[in-house]
Amino acid sequence: MVEPALSQLAKLTAAETHRLDRAIVAISVNPELGTPVPDTLLRDYIDDIDGIRVIYYVTALRQITIVAYVEA
Secondary structure, three states: OOHHHHHHHHHOOHHHHHHHHHHHHHHHHOOOOOEEOOOOOEEEEEEOOOOEEEEEEEOOOOOEEEEEEEOO
């Protein structure tokens, strides 16, 4: 991970980390969960129950790169 991501993770509470982990696991099981962002290769996954939003990119090898996460 890059430094900005590490510093953001350090600021999350245990509950926020747990909620984010659940969203990341859901995406890893089904990378097509998120809706496509128009005119980009990004996908936008929103979990209204946990209050998490993850914007991510799925590579040609089906690896997932998280571009940003917001709304904890």
